[in-house]
Amino acid sequence: MTDVVGDVAAVPAPVRATSEFFERHRLWYRLGRNSVATSCRDAAARRRRLGARGIPLYDELKSLCVVVYRGEERQYALLHCRANTRFDLDAARVVLNATRPLARLAGDELRERFGCTYGTVNPFTHPAQFIQVFDESIDVSYTPPHTMMTNAGEHTWSVEFRPRDVAQALARETEVHVGRITNREFSAAELPSFGIITGNGPESGIALWRHINDAIYAQLSRDARLVGDLSYPRVLVHSLPEMGLSMELGAREEDVWDVIAGAVDQFCAAGVRYIALACNTTQVFADRIRERAGPHGAKFISMAEVVIDHLAGAPCDDLTIIGIPIVAGLGEFSAYRPLKRMGVQAVSERAHADLQELGYLVKRLDRGEKDSKALNLLRNVLRDGVPTKRVLVALTEISVLLQRFPKLSAEIAGKTVVDSLRLYGEALAGLYLHALPHVEEDDNEAL
Numbered sequence: 001m002t003d004v005v006g007d008v009a010a011v012p013a014p015v016r017a018t019s020e021f022f023e024r025h026r027l028w029y030r031l032g033r034n035s036v037a038t039s040c041r042d043a044a045a046r047r048r049r050l051g052a053r054g055i056p057l058y059d060e061l062k063s064l065c066v067v068v069y070r071g072e073e074r075q076y077a078l079l080h081c082r083a084n085t086r087f088d089l090d091a092a093r094v095v096l097n098a099t100r101p102l103a104r105l106a107g108d109e110l111r112e113r114f115g116c117t118y119g120t121v122n123p124f125t126h127p128a129q130f131i132q133v134f135d136e137s138i139d140v141s142y143t144p145p146h147t148m149m150t151n152a153g154e155h156t157w158s159v160e161f162r163p164r165d166v167a168q169a170l171a172r173e174t175e176v177h178v179g180r181i182t183n184r185e186f187s188a189a190e191l192p193s194f195g196i197i198t199g200n201g202p203e204s205g206i207a208l209w210r211h212i213n214d215a216i217y218a219q220l221s222r223d224a225r226l227v228g229d230l231s232y233p234r235v236l237v238h239s240l241p242e243m244g245l246s247m248e249l250g251a252r253e254e255d256v257w258d259v260i261a262g263a264v265d266q267f268c269a270a271g272v273r274y275i276a277l278a279c280n281t282t283q284v285f286a287d288r289i290r291e292r293a294g295p296h297g298a299k300f301i302s303m304a305e306v307v308i309d310h311l312a313g314a315p316c317d318d319l320t321i322i323g324i325p326i327v328a329g330l331g332e333f334s335a336y337r338p339l340k341r342m343g344v345q346a347v348s349e350r351a352h353a354d355l356q357e358l359g360y361l362v363k364r365l366d367r368g369e370k371d372s373k374a375l376n377l378l379r380n381v382l383r384d385g386v387p388t389k390r391v392l393v394a395l396t397e398i399s400v401l402l403q404r405f406p407k408l409s410a411e412i413a414g415k416t417v418v419d420s421l422r423l424y425g426e427a428l429a430g431l432y433l434h435a436l437p438h439v440e441e442d443d444n445e446a447l
Helices: 013-024 040-046 089-096 107-114 163-170 202-222 241-269 281-296 303-311 349-364 372-385 396-404 420-435
Strands: 029-033 061-070 073-082 131-135 148-151 157-161 176-179 194-198 235-239 274-277 319-322 390-393 415-419
Touching (some): 013 029, 013 157, 040 148, 089 176, 131 163, 163 176, 202 235, 202 396, 241 274, 281 303, 319 372, 349 396, 372 396, 390 396, 396 420
Parallel strands (some): 073 131, 131 176, 390 415
Antiparallel strands (some): 061 073
16 A cells, blocks of 8 residues: 655656655555755654654664675675664674675765765665665564654655565565664563543543643653654543442442452453552552552552652651541551651541532532632631641542642642642653653764
8 A cells, every 4th residue: 555745756766766666565655755854863853744843763764885795796785773773783794694894885886886875875766786684673663653764765755664564575676684783672662551440530530641641741842752642652541430439438348349350350451551540549459459460461550659659758747638538547448548657647637528528529510610619618628627838639539620720739728739640640651751762862874
């Protein structure tokens, strides 16, 4: 299948040759245009893909033309790798079984013999005239859309292609090798997927997902690596009405666990890497979830542990936790109970009734509704139940409410807010961002 941008009949001869390669092998590809690029890094910044300008450097194909001797026979080979790596000519010599060290082909000979100049070499315009050697990283699964780009035989023309298709097609026309010819090893760069259990209430999971996406957007925007929809992780959400039973966890513990266990099983069957629970109350099931998910390669990330790690090492005697009594009381059923040893104060009993009412009130709000009654109730809780300067929000309904009022998310009623759900989202986003392939500097450009 083909997908060509522009009038192929009107393009330069090397670009037509590139197009013809894909056409005769019936491979998918896209031709595109960009301003003149002077290097692989420069080209990657100028490529256009899926409506955006710029691609990750590891998605740009770098090619180097070398002279190969096998005995006394002089041959030509094209080495290809991802542009964020450096060629290892000694390793390439072994792959080619060459009898002499490989030497870069001089620019004059490259131009006179093949009609190519710096920045216009690719595997497609003269496929049968070269031995083609691909680094093994070409076959590694990277970030979506899992395509690569390179020049189409001319400085202002690009071609997008599926790298796994290309080596197989070239093998029908010439000698092809795939092996390690760069300075580093690669392994599959499978990005983590997430499973969010919610339902107490559904807005809690929506808010957590939004925090994840906001943190990813902020970081990738700062790094100039944002590529729209393709920048975000795969997320599965189970919104389970029975999660509402957790408001009375002490009396309904096993009923709640049965619901969570079923969701965990479904996530494991779907290949989810990280499981999240958009509920402060049910974090107490962390050990049971890990025991159930671990054998399937899934990992549970605890919101309570994220918060405790965030607060560790700093004084906490100016911090009060607010939530429903079973959580904020820091007792047997609270996953936050280690905070008591760190000096965190439990919310005053005077505020328990207001907190319970606030939780149910937010659940009944229409999606996106900004209800002053809920905010006033929250202010009452902070005034009557929080004597400290800082407040730890451990009730997702309050987290949802604060997300609807961004100006109050950091401070409300004179109290500095530590939002457990926001910290949770940022930690989950960090797992995804850490897994994104790292773009290394490379000063070894190729012809």
